[in-house]
Amino acid sequence: MQVPPFSLDQQLSDIGHQLETAASKVLRSGHYIGGKEVDDFEKSFAASVCVPYAIGCNSGTDALILALRALDIGPGDEVLTPSFSFFATAEAISNVGAKPVFIDIDPKNFLINTGLIEKAITSATKAILPVHLFGCPVDMDVIVSIAKKNRLKIIEDCAQAAGSYWRGKPVGGIGDIGCFSFFPTKNLGAAGDGGAVTTHDPEIAQRVREIAVHGMPRRYFHTNLGYNSRLDALQAAILSVKLPMLSDWVKKRQAIALRYQKLLKGIPGLEMPGDSINDQDLCGHSWNQFVVKIKGNNLSKKLDREEIFDHQENNLSDSTYRDWLKEELSKNGVNTIIYYPIPIHLQPIYQEIGYKDCKLPFTEKVSHQVLSLPIFPELTLDKQDYVVNQIRNLLLV
Numbered sequence: 461m462q463v464p465p466f467s468l469d470q471q472l473s474d475i476g477h478q479l480e481t482a483a484s485k486v487l488r489s490g491h492y493i494g495g496k497e498v499d500d501f502e503k504s505f506a507a508s509v510c511v512p513y514a515i516g517c518n519s520g521t522d523a524l525i526l527a528l529r530a531l532d533i534g535p536g537d538e539v540l541t542p543s544f545s546f547f548a549t550a551e552a553i554s555n556v557g558a559k560p561v562f563i564d565i566d567p568k569n570f571l572i573n574t575g576l577i578e579k580a581i582t583s584a585t586k587a588i589l590p591v592h593l594f595g596c597p598v599d600m601d602v603i604v605s606i607a608k609k610n611r612l613k614i615i616e617d618c619a620q621a622a623g624s625y626w627r628g629k630p631v632g633g634i635g636d637i638g639c640f641s642f643f644p645t646k647n648l649g650a651a652g653d654g655g656a657v658t659t660h661d662p663e664i665a666q667r668v669r670e671i672a673v674h675g676m677p678r679r680y681f682h683t684n685l686g687y688n689s690r691l692d693a694l695q696a697a698i699l700s701v702k703l704p705m706l707s708d709w710v711k712k713r714q715a716i717a718l719r720y721q722k723l724l725k726g727i728p729g730l731e732m733p734g735d736s737i738n739d740q741d742l743c744g745h746s747w748n749q750f751v752v753k754i755k756g757n758n759l760s761k762k763l764d765r766e767e768i769f770d771h772q773e774n775n776l777s778d779s780t781y782r783d784w785l786k787e788e789l790s791k792n793g794v795n796t797i798i799y800y801p802i803p804i805h806l807q808p809i810y811q812e813i814g815y816k817d818c819k820l821p822f823t824e825k826v827s828h829q830v831l832s833l834p835i836f837p838e839l840t841l842d843k844q845d846y847v848v849n850q851i852r853n854l855l856l857v
C-alpha cells in the first residue's frame with residue numbers, strides 16, 4: 461500500500477466537475493483579472509473569517525508583505541515572530557526591510573512561546589507576527605493583551621490555519637491583519653498560488669488594496685510603490701467552489717487527528733501533539749499537519765539496530781531515530797514529511813545576515829524530532845490504519 465502525505469485524487473473525483481464548470485465559466489467570460497468572481501470570493505472569505513474585509517492576492521507570502529507594508533513596517537522596525545515556521549514568515553519581514561526578532565517556541569505545541577514575547581520588546585518593536593502553525597491556534601488572548609499594553613500591531617500568519625478558531629473566533633480576525641495562503645496543500649487550496657489578507661479596519665483594507673496593485677488608488681495615479689499581487693479570477697472561482705466545504709474538511713482532519721491520537725497512544729519514543737494541547741485549543745485546531753515528535757532517548761530498544769549503528773557512534777541524536785523511522789516508513793509506502801528540518805534562524809541566509817548568536821533551544825531541539833504523518837480530509841481509515849501499523853511495527857519491538 462502507498463500512502464502519500466497529501467493527495468487531491470479523491471477530492472478531484474468528488475468535485476472535479478464543479479471545479480471544471482467554475483473554471484470554464486471564467487475562461488469563456490474573457491474576464492481574467494478582478495471582476496465579479498474575485499469580489500464574490502473576497503466577500504464570502506471575509507464572512508468566513510468574521511471580518512468585513514478580505515483582499516485577495518498572489519500568495520500567502522505576498523499577504524504577509526502587503527500586511528507589513530500596510531502597517532508601515534520597514535527599515536529600523538522589529539517584528540517578533542517564531543523561527544519555527546515556513547521560511548516565508550521571516551522572509552516577508554526581511555524583504556520589507558524590517559528585522560525579524562525570533563522568539564523561541566513552546567515545544568509542546570510548536571507555537572511561539574507567549575511567555576517570552578515581552579522580554580524581547582524594544583523601542584524598535586512594531587508588531588507581533590504569531591504563526592498558527594500546523595493549524596493550531598496561538599493563544600490570542602495573551603498576544604492581544606501584550607500588543608495592547610505595548611502598543612504593537614498584530615499580524616496573524618494563518619497560512620496553515622484556514623478554518624482554525626481561537627476560543628470560538630476564526631483566526632485571522634483577531635489581530636489587526638490576518639494572512640492566508642491558498643497554496644494547494646493548505647486547508648483551502650487553489651489550483652495554483654493564491655492568498656488573502658483579512659482585517660476589520662477599513663483603512664488597512666484600503667491600503668492593502670492599493671499596495672497590491674502598484675500603489676494605485678485610482679487608475680494610473682500612484683501614491684505608493686506597490687506590487688502586482690492579485691488573486692486571479694480563475695483561482696477565485698475555484699476557491700468559491702471549495703470554501704463552503706472547508707468546515708467539513710476541517711472536521712474530517714480533526715477526526716483523523718483524533719484517531720491518530722487514539723491509535724498511536726503509548727508508543728515509547730513517540731510523542732503526539734494532542735498529548736500536550738489542551739481541549740480548548742484542540743477544538744479550534746484545523747490540523748493542516750499532524751506532527752509527532754520522535755524522541756531518540758526513549759527508543760533504547762532500537763539501539764542494537766544495525767542500520768542505525770552502521771554510521772553512528774553511541775550518542776544517537778533524536779534526528780537519527782526520526783530520520784531512520786522516516787526512511788523505514790517510506791520503504792513500506794508511508795510517505796512522511798519533515799516540517800521543518802532547519803529553523804529559519806539557522807538557514808544560511810540568516811546566518812549570513814546577523815543571526816549567528818541567535819540561540820533558540822526548543823526551536824532547534826524540535827527540528828530534530830518532528831515528523832508529519834499523512835493527513836488530508838480524504839485519507840481513508842484503511843490507509844490510516846496502515847500508517848499506524850507500520851509505525852507500531854517499527855517502534856514497538
Ligand SMILES: *Cc1c(COP(=O)(O)O)cnc(C)c1O
Pocket residue numbers: 519520521522545546548549591593617619620640641642643653654655
Ligand atoms: C505556506 C506558508 C506561507 C506562504 O504561503 P505561500 O502561499 O506559499 O506564499 C507563509 N507562512 C506559512 C506558515 C506557510 O505555511
